Amino acid sequence: MPSQKNPAHVPSGASALRRAAAEAGGTFLLVFGLIGAALLTSPDSNGVAAQPGTGLLGVAVALGLTVAIGAAVVGPVSGGHFNPAVTLGVAVAGRLRWGLVPVYVAAQVVGGVTGAALVRALLLGSGDGGAAAVRSGFASTGYGMLSPGHFGLLPVAAVELIATAVLVVVVLTTTHPTTGTPLAPLVIGGTLTLMLFVALPIDNASLNPARSLATAVFGGGDWMAQLWAFIVFPVLGAVLAAGLYRVAVAGRASAAPEPAPAASTPA
Numbered sequence: 001m002p003s004q005k006n007p008a009h010v011p012s013g014a015s016a017l018r019r020a021a022a023e024a025g026g027t028f029l030l031v032f033g034l035i036g037a038a039l040l041t042s043p044d045s046n047g048v049a050a051q052p053g054t055g056l057l058g059v060a061v062a063l064g065l066t067v068a069i070g071a072a073v074v075g076p077v078s079g080g081h082f083n084p085a086v087t088l089g090v091a092v093a094g095r096l097r098w099g100l101v102p103v104y105v106a107a108q109v110v111g112g113v114t115g116a117a118l119v120r121a122l123l124l125g126s127g128d129g130g131a132a133a134v135r136s137g138f139a140s141t142g143y144g145m146l147s148p149g150h151f152g153l154l155p156v157a158a159v160e161l162i163a164t165a166v167l168v169v170v171v172l173t174t175t176h177p178t179t180g181t182p183l184a185p186l187v188i189g190g191t192l193t194l195m196l197f198v199a200l201p202i203d204n205a206s207l208n209p210a211r212s213l214a215t216a217v218f219g220g221g222d223w224m225a226q227l228w229a230f231i232v233f234p235v236l237g238a239v240l241a242a243g244l245y246r247v248a249v250a251g252r253a254s255a256a257p258e259p260a261p262a263a264s265t266p267a
Helices: 016-041 055-078 084-092 098-123 131-135 153-174 184-203 209-219 221-225 229-254
Strands: none
Touching (some): 016 098, 016 209, 055 184, 084 098
16 A cells, blocks of 8 residues: 555654765765766776777766665665755755754765765876866866856756756655655666756756765866856755645645654664
8 A cells, every 4th residue: 555655765763963974975976976987987088098988878877876876775864865956855845854954965065075076086196187177177067168068057047947856856756755666766866867868968967066066166266156056046946846746746734744853763
């Protein structure tokens, strides 16, 4: 019976510290895997010799895999958001206490920047010390001249809003405490892969403010100046999707806010 389902990725009673550690670790995996694939395996040259690069397909698949793996491993602890926009969407939908939102977001930022920093450290051992990767923006997101296809702000805003909204709806439906599915990590990972097929040529695909911040830190001033767009539009898409989901699909009565953990809950 649907009402008897309790998907393993729905968190219950974990302490704030455990949740933060789970979100930091999952976001680290996401950024390390995604940016590592973008800078190391997608090009058709390693800077010294030709290599069989995976291109955009490899980058999209890498993100889907990292999210699926991370969500399967730590989903029962934190829900496996790895994305401030998803965290806000889940809170708007009534499925996460608002007091935990800053804990999640801070952990995601720390994990994302750490993942990008490790990729940067690995690139120090390359022929040019990673200088070319930094000059090209370190796989950062951008619009206008910083967009891979020189797309303007309007299409970038549209793809970030729409793709993030789709992601949040998928997260909310597949992780619902009673109607969700244990296959949620795979479904969410597959959704991200699909969305990246659309967004990568437009703006290098954010859908995640923590991911965009992590790479802009190393990309430099031009990319940092455009970071606002990759915070505002994913967040807007997530909040709109969660609000519509709550009204049209879940309903206020069935949104089921996450209960506060008992005082005796272990860390």
